[in-house]
Amino acid sequence: MRKQLIILVVSIFLTLQYTYSQGSPDYTGGLKVKLNEDGTKYFRIISWAQFWARYQDDVPDDVSNTNMSIRRARILTYAQINKNFLILTHFGLNSLNANNQSPLGRGEESQLFFHGVWGQYNLNTNHSIGAGLHYWNGISRLNNQSTLNIMTLDNNRQSWATIGLSDQFARHIGIYAKGAFGKLQYRVSINESGTNNLQEATDPTPDGPAVYAGRRLLGSKDAGKNFAGYFDYHFFDQESNFLPYKVGTYLGGKKVFNVGAGFFFHPEGSVVANDTGELEGEDVAIFAVDAFYDAPLGENGSAITAYATYQNNDYGKNFTLGQTYETGSMIYGHVGYVIPNDNKKTKFQPYASFNRRSIDAIDDNATTFGVGANAYFSGHHSKITIEYLNTKYGDNDAQSFVTLQAMIYL
Structure with missing residues (x-):
């Protein structure tokens, strides 16, 4: 298995090195088409794909240790109708593999579904409102993470804290407001x-234990809406909030230090039954604080990226689902270092991450x-990632994974 993995790594490395090494690190991506002479009316198309080969050490005897998949394949397009109006559409697929393929698609x-469809109106240069299936989320930076520029192999799963519970793949149908007061950026929303x-x-x-079924069992009047917000203060370089997607690493291209806090609140989102079987609603409340730092180190091309967050999750009494969502708390952090390199087109970045979660349901x-x-x-725009991951849940045996990813972003 080790020999096969080495051959696969080398093959993909050589393919991408010879095919894409001429691309510029400053390339902004996508196809932008101007609809008038001054470019105030335009549309833009962005496409990306991530391919995985994963090895898992502990599997049943009749299951292969190694599997390949398309982790993401997406297309995003947005149009600036004039300086005040914007419409965005985002669609694609996730985690397509041999077990969920369909003979005829x-x-x-x-397999394909909308990840986002929203329209936006700019009140002025600093503040906007919008509506639709949107990604202007609350809680933390990682709950607003872009999948184009994650530093680790993938986002910390528990940070996308509502996927499949109250939303459609981290997107809610609702209305939002976003903007900035000086160095303080904000995003707030009211959602179905x-x-x-x-x-x-x-x-x-x-x-x-509680079941996340408030709207289904109690009705939309009492349990139909949720509320979210995220606020971050930018001490150094200001990050763009033109789109909601937060950057994972700038590779030293900016000097950024942000401190943020956010929340998600769903009144009576979960339901419990008392000893007589009568249903009662329980509020779902999640909040987090986080800090993000990304900066060059000297003049030699080296850079550091660091992130840390504390998140408190209350999904209701002893809630747990699939070893992913639990009532409890979480501490997560990661750090990466860009190795000094005179070649501006090729960069290498080792990293490490750590997640520790307390789980009320198992008291562990x-x-x-x-x-x-x-x-x-x-x-x-052209990236290879290899990662070793070890995870342990309560007193269960630890699981280990080795994953190789090839990513193309145009």
Whole structure:
């Protein structure tokens, strides 16, 4: 297996090195088409794909240790109708593999779906409002993470804290406001909570754990809406908030230090049943504080990226789902270092990450530790990542993964 993995790494490395090494690190990506002479009316198309080969050490005897998948394949387009109006559409697929492929691409669950469709009106140069299926989320920076420029192999899963519970893949249908007061940026929203979710086939049992089913079981009047917000103060360089997607690493291209705080609140989002079977709603409340630092180190091309967050999750009494969502708390952090290199087109960035979660339902903890490295051949537009991840949940045996990713972003 080790020999096969080495051959795969070398093959993909050589392919991307010879094919994309001429790309500029400053390339801004996408196809931008001007609709008038001064460019105030335009549309832009961006496309990206991430391909995975993953090795898992502990699998049943009849299951292969190594599997390949398309982690993401996306297309995003937005149009500036004039200086005040913008419309964005984002669609694609996630985690396509041999077990969920459809013979004719028409399975019970659609492979392609909308990740976002929203329209926006600019009140002035600093403040905007919008509506639709949007990604202007609350809680933390990682709950607003762009998948184009994640530093680690993938986003910390528990930071996308509402996927499949109240939303459609981290997007809610609702209205939002976003903008900045000087160095303080904000995003707030009022959203519909989904009726069908990952627990649509689960009902509360007497004195059992909470079930995320408020809208389905209690109705939309009392449990239909949720509220979210995220606020971050930018001490050094100001990050763009033109789009909602937060950058994972600038590779030293900016000097950024931000401190943020955010929340998600869904009144009566979860439901419990008392000892007589009567249903009662429980509020879902999640909040987090975080800090992000990204800066060059000297003049030799080296740079550091560091992030840390504390997140408190209250999904209701002893809530737990799939070793992913739990009532409890979480500490997460990662750090990466760009190795000094005179070649501006090729950069290497080793990194490490750590996640520790407390879980009320099992009165125990879960820990995840990862180490990996990125090889950039044209910034994030052409990138190879390899990562080792070890995760342990309560008293279960630890699981280890080795994943190789090739990413192209145009």
